[in-house]
Amino acid sequence: MIQRVTGRGGGANVRETADPGDEEEPARQDDGALFDAAEAAGVAAQAPSHLRSHPHEIKVTLPAAYLFCRGREITGALVDLLIATVHRINARAETKVVGDFVAGLKRVLLTR
Structure with missing residues (x-):
């Protein structure tokens, strides 16, 4: 068929x-x-006058679907940025903790 x-x-x-x-x-x-x-991408590239030429159902649905997809892309990018930022904060904190621990250990060993 x-x-x-x-x-x-x-x-x-x-x-x-x-x-x-x-x-x-x-x-x-x-x-x-x-x-x-x-x-x-096709919806994003269309001129508003071309979107107005569609029937009402399509005229409303296409931008709504595009904005939904775009919102998900932006949310995904923000989540990736947040994960990268948290990773950098954790890496810096770990470096500082290790540095402080080594400094304290040296201080204890040198005082003996």
């Missing part, structure tokens, strides 16, 4: 799926991604 799925850009994508009676797997497995990076 072949299904015709119309894309946002006016073009049509053709997806091949298996009939319910077929024993074979579909030719291509869908990974379940509803909005991928290429589509997000």
